[in-house]
Amino acid sequence: MDAKIFAEEKITEIREEVGKDKIISALSGGVDSSVCTVLAHKAIGDRMKVIFIDDGLMREGEPQEVQQIFTDLNITVEIVDAREEFFTSLQGKIDPEDKRKAFRNAFYTVFKREVLNSEAKFLLQGTIAPDIIETKGGVKTQHNILEQIGIDPQKGYGYKVLEPLKELFKPEVREVAVAIGLPEEIAQRMPFPGPGLAARVIGEVTPERIGLVRKATVIVEEEIVLPLNPFQAFAVLMSDKGTGVEEGKRKFGDIIIIRSVESMDAMTAEPTQVPWEILFKLCKRITTEIPEVSRVAYELTSKPPATIEYI
Numbered sequence: 001m002d003a004k005i006f007a008e009e010k011i012t013e014i015r016e017e018v019g020k021d022k023i024i025s026a027l028s029g030g031v032d033s034s035v036c037t038v039l040a041h042k043a044i045g046d047r048m049k050v051i052f053i054d055d056g057l058m059r060e061g062e063p064q065e066v067q068q069i070f071t072d073l074n075i076t077v078e079i080v081d082a083r084e085e086f087f088t089s090l091q092g093k094i095d096p097e098d099k100r101k102a103f104r105n106a107f108y109t110v111f112k113r114e115v116l117n118s119e120a121k122f123l124l125q126g127t128i129a130p131d132i133i134e135t136k137g138g139v140k141t142q143h144n145i146l147e148q149i150g151i152d153p154q155k156g157y158g159y160k161v162l163e164p165l166k167e168l169f170k171p172e173v174r175e176v177a178v179a180i181g182l183p184e185e186i187a188q189r190m191p192f193p194g195p196g197l198a199a200r201v202i203g204e205v206t207p208e209r210i211g212l213v214r215k216a217t218v219i220v221e222e223e224i225v226l227p228l229n230p231f232q233a234f235a236v237l238m239s240d241k242g243t244g245v246e247e248g249k250r251k252f253g254d255i256i257i258i259r260s261v262e263s264m265d266a267m268t269a270e271p272t273q274v275p276w277e278i279l280f281k282l283c284k285r286i287t288t289e290i291p292e293v294s295r296v297a298y299e300l301t302s303k304p305p306a307t308i309e310y311i
């Protein structure tokens with residue numbers, strides 16, 4: 001694939017398909033949706049409205065950071081605060097697939113409203129090949145897959161979906177990102193799942209539990225991502241408690257798992273060989289800075305048999 005030619009072809013295709021209509025772009029700040037947004041902006045300019053849904057499941061400071069990156073590219077991003085809606089839809093859900101479906105429901109409900117308000121006929125999203133392969137294969141319900149599993153977005157939600165990257169794998173998307181001039185921090189951005197930190201909380205997703213895994217994620221990013229630049233590294237909050245000891249007394253504290261993997265395209269992955277000193281420091285920081293946590297463990301499983309995310 002020649003990334004420049006691919007980009008030009010997609011810009012033309014988007015322009016032809018959309019005609020005089022409007023697009024709404026579902027930007028998350030990941031490389032996939034960022035590339036789509038820039039391609040569509042080149043195709044139809046300000047006839048596209050770009051929204052970033054703040055679902056309350058993002059990493060620390062992420063909505064504002066993404067908005068700023070796009071402001072620097074002269075693309076206006078509107079942040080839609082839907083935190084309450086997402087937490088309400090996830091309330092009481094324990095089963096991983098129920099959580100994914102609840103997330104998808106909230107996602108498309110918020111979008112439906114935004115699309116209706118903006119009179120757009122198209123929803124642009126950064127679906128890539130593995131999302132389709134894994135959803136169709138029954139591995140997991142990706143939030144952004146509808147048509148491929150028989151849900152007609154036109155009938156169900158009232159708009160058409162544009163997915164210019166659906167044949168590509170991650171390394172190719174990164175090539176296109178570079179070819180169309182996206183900054184390095186986007187082109188090389190670590191993948192982050194659509195359901196955000198909800199994919200990293202086992203058991204019920206509540207604002208408090210998300211807050212806890214968010215704090216642990218900041219520490220993982222400082223201690224593993226910065227020095228080692230793995231394909232992905234993150235923290236996961238377990239649903240069970242582990243026995244700990246505090247001031248001579250037993251306490252049942254939270255359990256955090258650290259996952260760091262090396263991969264080319266996320267279809268297979270190997271655990272990162274993180275030096276012991278880093279792991280040890282990470283554990284000390286998490287248990288000191290997040291007193292609710294009494295245990296930290298490092299995950300050693302490859303994909304397969306495990307997936308990268310926990311739900």
Ligand code: XMP
Nearest residue numbers: 141142143191192193194195266307308309
């Ligand atoms: P798994 O957990 O299936 O993840 O090994 C493979 C890659 O996909 C990311 N991921 C998602 N991305 N929506 C997305 O946009 C999702 O629902 C989703 N689930 C997983 C994951 O972070 C990894 O890079």
